[in-house]
Amino acid sequence: MNDQAASIDMTRFAELNCGAYPVRIEYRWLNPERVDAPIAVFLHEGLGSIALWKRWPQTLCDRLNCRGLVYSRPGYGRSTPRQAGEKWPASFLHHQAQDVLPALLDALGIDARERSRMWLIGHSDGGTIALLYASAFPNALAGLAIMAPHVFVEAMTVQAIAETRTTYETTALRDKLRSYHDDVDSAFYGWNDAWLNPEFLHWDITGEIAPIRRPLLAIQGRDDEYASMLQIDKIKGAVPQTQLVKLSHCGHSPHRDAADAVNNAIAAFVATHRD
Numbered sequence: 044m045n046d047q048a049a050s051i052d053m054t055r056f057a058e059l060n061c062g063a064y065p066v067r068i069e070y071r072w073l074n075p076e077r078v079d080a081p082i083a084v085f086l087h088e089g090l091g092s093i094a095l096w097k098r099w100p101q102t103l104c105d106r107l108n109c110r111g112l113v114y115s116r117p118g119y120g121r122s123t124p125r126q127a128g129e130k131w132p133a134s135f136l137h138h139q140a141q142d143v144l145p146a147l148l149d150a151l152g153i154d155a156r157e158r159s160r161m162w163l164i165g166h167s168d169g170g171t172i173a174l175l176y177a178s179a180f181p182n183a184l185a186g187l188a189i190m191a192p193h194v195f196v197e198a199m200t201v202q203a204i205a206e207t208r209t210t211y212e213t214t215a216l217r218d219k220l221r222s223y224h225d226d227v228d229s230a231f232y233g234w235n236d237a238w239l240n241p242e243f244l245h246w247d248i249t250g251e252i253a254p255i256r257r258p259l260l261a262i263q264g265r266d267d268e269y270a271s272m273l274q275i276d277k278i279k280g281a282v283p284q285t286q287l288v289k290l291s292h293c294g295h296s297p298h299r300d301a302a303d304a305v306n307n308a309i310a311a312f313v314a315t316h317r318d
Contacts (some may be wrong), residue, residue, distance in 0.1 A: 049136040053072075054070070054121065055072075057122075057147060058150070058230075058310055061146035061148045062148065065123075066073070066123040067192045068116075068123075068143075069093060069115045069295040070093075070113065070115075071112075072110065072111065072112060073110065073112070073113065074105070074110050077108070077110050080110050081110070081157075081160040081161060081317070082109065082153065083184060084111075084164065085113045085129070085164070085165075086121070086164065087115070087116070089168040089218060091122075091169065092119045092120030092230070103110070105202065105305055107162075107309070118131075118230055119224060119230045119233075120225070121224075121225050124230075125229045127318065129233075130154065132240075133240060133242045136171050140173075140174075140176040140179060141179050144172065145176075145180070147205065151300055158257070159185065160185050163177065163186075164189075165187065166191060168234070171248070173187045173221075174255065177257060178252045181256045183251070184257055186258035186260075188262070189260070190262045191297065192261065192278065192294050194249050196244055197270055199268075201239065201267050236252055249281050255282045256318060258312065259278070259282055259284060259286070260286060261275040263289055264290050264292075264294050265291050267295045292296040301310055
């Protein structure tokens with residue numbers, strides 16, 4: 044059975060009412076038999092989903108001896124698509140961190156004790172969501188490991204996202220992404236329109252993340268086409284306990300471009316700070 048088929052077979056759905064309309068969220072438990080182990084919650088990138096993670100979350104959970112929770116945010120994967128004509132506002136990442144994720148944890152019965160032992164693993168937009176959750180709920184997690192996060196908008200980011208739109212509309216990218224989303228246009232344009240919204244150009248959460256008190260690991264590839272190393276340097280400036288990992292020969296997806304280095308870094312980080 045291939046990775047995508049395995050994901051579909053093990054997927055469950057949660058009904059949430061935490062926004063303008065109810066949404067159905069696809070989620071998947073990894074290693075559910077480890078009932079006493081901490082939970083690692085995986086937060087996907089701006090075009091991601093459960094299926095697009097492929098086997099990496101399972102590999103990392105096995106390495107960490109954790110349970111894992113993987114889910115597709117509204118608009119992605121098999122979760123409820125955006126409504127017709129809906130445009131996500133510049134605050135869309137805040138909504139995911141402060142409303143959707145807590146509502147999902149509530150729906151799945153993850154209590155305060157489990158949350159205090161919970162690790163957030165986020166990539167790109169998912170890394171930003173992890174930061175915003177950790178700043179809003181500083182005691183409701185054990186720590187977070189983030190890859191290629193964004194805390195402010197760089198010109199190179201806007202340029203790369205605009206180029207991705209052209210690629211989506213003129214090449215086979217749309218067909219490739221269709222394998223990971225029931226409504227591929229919902230996923231793509233939700234993300235792309237939000238980042239290209241002129242109101243988003245001045246978006247900056249550097250000051251908002253200062254309340255983070257838990258251990259924080261930030262990983263960035265030196266060849267990331269969507270962001271510079273200044274992103275994680277600014278995180279370190281705002282959250283002094285941040286541990287930085289800067290990877291050579293690595294682009295925007297460290298868990299794919301440098302999987303061994305990323306797995307080793309996260310495993311060492313969690314081992315150092317785990318109860």
